[in-house]
Amino acid sequence: MAEWRNCLDEGLKADSTIAYLWQQKAMPYFKASKYEIGMNYLDKAVFYDSRRWLSYRAFIKCIFAKTYHDAIIDFEKCIKNEGNSYVMDHTYQFHIALCNLQLNQFMKAESIFLKDIEEQEKEL
Known part of the structure; x- marks a missing residue:
């Protein structure tokens, strides 16, 4: 080390x-x-190099550090800059929905999940 x-x-x-x-x-x-x-x-x-590392930082905040509000802010910046792309096999919107789920914002999380699923089905 x-x-x-x-x-x-x-x-x-x-x-x-x-x-x-x-x-x-x-x-x-x-x-x-x-x-x-x-x-x-x-x-x-x-x-x-925010273009390369912002989404990764948002992912770390969401999944590991569990700083959900901060993760949402980073993911929203990512969406603004490059659309609803992917980090670690899931969309930015998926991660935002997951953050909202962890913040007990159940209706908001469900709405984002459903919208994200709909967008992915159209895309695929």
């Missing part, structure tokens, strides 16, 4: 704008359930 961290730190020392290195620095913390620490690094990945 220390060798991996040192390699990432050397890479970031050479070029701190490489978003992938920030995301990789976050991963061990997420795997250890230290989401708040990992999120500081993932936020830097999003800062340097």
